[in-house]
Amino acid sequence: xxxxxxxxxxxxxxxxxxxxxxxxxxxxxxxxxxxxxxxxxxxxxxxxxxxxxxxxxxxxxxxxxxxxxxxxxxxxxxxxxxxxxxxxxxxxxxxxxxxxxxxxxxxxxxxxxxxxxxxxxxxxxxxxxxxxxxxxxxxxxxxxxxxxxxxxxxxxxxxxxxxxxxxxxxxxxxxxxxxxxxxxxxxxxxxxxxxxxx
Amino acid sequence: xxxxxxxxxxxxxxxxxxxxxxxxxxxxxxxxxxxxxxxxxxxxxxxxxxxxxxxxxxxxxxxxxxxxxxxxxxxxxxxxxxxxxxxxxxxxxxxxxxx
Numbered sequence: 410x411x412x413x414x415x416x417x418x419x420x421x422x423x424x425x426x427x428x429x430x431x432x433x434x435x436x437x438x439x440x441x442x443x444x445x446x447x448x449x450x451x452x453x454x455x456x457x458x459x460x461x462x463x464x465x466x467x468x469x470x471x472x473x474x475x476x477x478x479x480x481x482x483x484x485x486x487x488x489x490x491x492x493x494x495x496x497x498x499x500x501x502x503x504x505x506x507x508x509x510x511x512x513x514x515x516x517x518x519x520x521x522x523x524x525x526x527x528x529x530x531x532x533x534x535x536x537x538x539x540x541x542x543x544x545x546x547x548x549x550x551x552x553x554x555x556x557x558x559x560x561x562x563x564x565x566x567x568x569x570x571x572x573x574x575x576x577x578x579x580x581x582x583x584x585x586x587x588x589x590x591x592x593x594x595x596x597x598x599x600x601x602x603x604x605x606x607x
Numbered sequence: 608x609x610x611x612x613x614x615x616x617x618x619x620x621x622x623x624x625x626x627x628x629x630x631x632x633x634x635x636x637x638x639x640x641x642x643x644x645x646x647x648x649x650x651x652x653x654x655x656x657x658x659x660x661x662x663x664x665x666x667x668x669x670x671x672x673x674x675x676x677x678x679x680x681x682x683x684x685x686x687x688x689x690x691x692x693x694x695x696x697x698x699x700x701x702x703x704x705x706x
Contacts, residue, residue, distance in 0.1 A: 475615065475616050475617045475618070475671075476616060476617075476618070489671065489672075490615060490671035490672060490673055491615050491671070491673070493671075493672075546608070546621040546623055547620075547621070553618075560616075560670070561616075561624075561667075561669060561670040561671060561672075562620065562621070562624055562669055562670060563621070563623050563624055563669045566623075568668070568669045
């Protein structure tokens with residue numbers, strides 16, 4: 410019996426890899442950014458030392474405006490709450506970046522590796538707005554949901570954080586335990602447009 | 608569906624994202640061991656149930672997961688204001704002319 414541990418994404422059972430290339434005409438395009446590093450950072454946004462430490466560690470200033478996001482070569486940071494951020498880093502680099510944050514940060518803060526708790530799904534395609542409108546009550550007009558904004562809201566009645574990457578591209582952070590439900594919902598909701606897995 | 612203003616996300620959100628969390632501004636007795644059982648029971652279990660203006664807590668459960676306060680009219684369901692934890696309401700019953 411092998412002692413090696415195989416890491417599996419929450420959607421491992423859906424075997425998305427085998428669905429790649431099966432359909433190319435879909436109005437909805439889905440891609441799972443699986444096994445990325447997810448770090449949850451908590452701290453006081455009014456503390457200048459805390460902000461400076463994060464900037465030093467990640468190469469980009471912490472987004473402290475509500476519902477904003479920031480990106481560097483190292484990490485994508487999303488605002489979750491006035492004292493809470495989600496840091497998405499490349500697969501496998503989460504331990505190194507967590508240690509880096511601990512090196513640069515002092516005082517009252519918390520960093521938790523929550524990579525196993527959630528997954529990142531990316532929806533795009535010409536009909537993606539149609540699917541999003543079915544799934545969330547949030548106003549998707551560019552005036553209320555501009556590119557780069559991240560909102561914690563409901564997606565198909567479950568909780569999700571939604572980041573608008575571009576006008577017709579959204580990233581969804583969903584709970585591990587709800588990822589299968591969201592996958593089924595996306596399949597169902599895409600029926601009228603066609604679904605392409607990439 | 609109501610739109611509720613979250614003072615932390617600083618925008619209006621769908622009611623679906625929130626859950627009510629009961630009466631606001633309940634102060635825990637500083638010396639619990641020095642008060643009577645009746646006073647303790649009042650602190651723990653007795654809540655206002657007004658007809659009209661009510662200050663209550665709400666949780667932005669699907670969003671920033673923060674608790675905040677709201678002043679709501681229990682008859683019309685109108686939410687007059689929402690404000691952060693630790694702040695005082697600007698709309699109160701005496702200003703509204705209600706008891």
